[in-house]
Amino acid sequence: MAQALLRRMDHSTTANGTSRRLEVSTKAVEAEIRDRADPGQVLADRVAQLYRQMPIAIAATFIAGGIATFELQGRWLQELVLLWWAIVVLFSAAASLLLYAYYRSPDKFSSAPQWLRWLGIAALSNGASWGLAGGVFFRSLSDEQQVFLAFLFAGMASVGIPVYAASWPIFALYAAGILLPFFYVLLTFGNRLFVEIALLVPLFYVINVAIAYQLTQVFHSGYRLRRAYGKLTEDHRALNRRLEKQLVELDEARRQVELSGRKLALFAERAPIAVLELQADGTVAEVNHAAEMLFGYAASELVGGPVKKLVRPEFHAEFDRTWHELLASRESMAGLKIRNPRRDGIDLICEWTVTPLVNIQHEVIAVIAQGRDITAQQEAERMKKEFTSTLSHELRTPLTSIIGSLQLINSGVMGEVDKEVGELTMVAERNGQRLLDLINDILDVEKIESGKLTFVPEPTSVNDLVREAMVLNKAFGERFKVRFEARADNEPERQVRVDRKRLLQVMTNLLSNAAKFSPEGSVVEISTEDAGPNVRIAVHDRGTGIPDAFRTRIFGRFTQADSTATRQKGGSGLGLAICKRLVELMGGQIGFQDRPGGGTSFWFELPRHSA
């Protein structure tokens, strides 16, 4: 409403404001203001005014009634006059009671229509009591008394105008109560003059009601305006309060923005990463301290110049393409690896995150570039790859010669050698093999962790797999004087879908571990059984068990229960870590538990495959 008002006022003063337009809009404004008034409130105001006037009406009736009674008494109908006086007094008393009730009423607002109706009844009764006097007494009065009574009626009727001005229908009822019987009496008196007077009575009546109507309109309009302005003031106050609150909030927001601005500036200044603010055309607008340090330029040497100064010329075309893409998409880009020449000509490899700042019009106003020097990291990654490659080729080739030579000697095809020499060449071969195993383990871990391990899964018989693993590791077991035994040879046929070679690697690991840590002459048992939807394969040894301290990290990398065991038993300490990852990659799980009667059972489970 207020906005509409303001809009309208605004319109009238700024638009081509001819005076007519202005007038029309002023009227419209008035109407709009009046419309703000609550009609219920306005009615309550009018009712309150009517009741305020009531004492005048009661007093006038009482006094005029008293005078009339005094004047008319002693005539032929004395009892009747006294009866009339009693009625006047009764009505006055009733009206006083009504007035009292109204003032005592706790809710003058919502019951205003009710109070108005009661007042109407009181006014009609009041008027009718005068009408009664006219109708009953007039005919039998002397000429002077008739003049007196006519004068009294006219007076009482006109007093009603200001008294009931706030509601013309009530005045109309009141005046009709007085004048209707009088009119009838005059008209039927049988005297020409009285008939003429009688004919004037409705005319006066109409005029009086019309005046009362006008007054009612004026009062109504006045009350509406009063209420409307009251409302307007109230609205204004509320608006002011709201504005005040908003001002406080705005001020707070401004402080917050300032604060975060300072914080951001601080972040950029002190950050260990290079931060550059660039304009949309690629001009450097600002750089932080880290950027100065990283590239060896002072801020003043970079600001105002093209950012391409920090890009090697042969990559300018690529840079332009990326920049264009960035401006077109207006989306942040991360992980951009760019070769950045330092001031001294040395290249850095930096990883950049670039974020375009866009205004409301969707225009790029700046680009924030954050760069991190990853030269060392890249070099380390390259070296790691190179190392892996070296390990796999350059170490394996000489090992092939070493182990191969020793194998040929140890196999006896080169002829008999001295017994002690033979023992030494056996030691050399075994340790060469150990070195090779270690290299293979490290390569496996590297492959698993870099996600380069490829599986060729195929349906495989669990029984076949166990048999093959036992054959493959028989010789190893014999070395430790340990025998492998499948717990039940007539196990039902079960299938799993696995990479056969990799699962054999797991089996070999578990079997060789069991052999290494079992007492001489003992039996390592292998069992297969169903475990829900899985097949569980377990290797049970009679070793000394797993020390408590070692249990939680047994499947970790480079872990062995103690380092003396490493020297005694061999192995890289990677075996179980590899087993765990291989089994998990094939959708299974691995674990161990103490074996009743001493020793440990290592097990793994794989989902059963149904053809």
Next chain:
Amino acid sequence: MPDRPLNRICYVEDDEDIQRIVRMSLERVGKMTVAVVGDPTQAIETITEFRPDLVMLDWMMPVLDGPTLFRQMKLRPETSALPVVFITARASQRDLDELKTLGAAATISKPFSPKDLPDQLRAIWAALP
């Protein structure tokens, strides 16, 4: 399966130590006749003269690597039909797949056991069409 036993082998390898071990393995353990070529660029000439039953190629060699030599052999009528076994220290699955499609008989990875090598080769020989 070829109707005669595996006897004549030609091995192309730049590493002299491995040459010696393979030669001893095949001659002493396997009782076979072996020709070793150290310079891969001379390989085709030697193979043509020696007329082996089977050729073993090292994967990584300077100047001319195993796969390239293999492709050259495929282009010559006198060498194109010979079964070829690769000895590798490192090969990706993709490399192995490529060799399979080129027609390599098998691959043996380093380190191999000189004790078992003759049997391995005989098994490959037996599996040939």
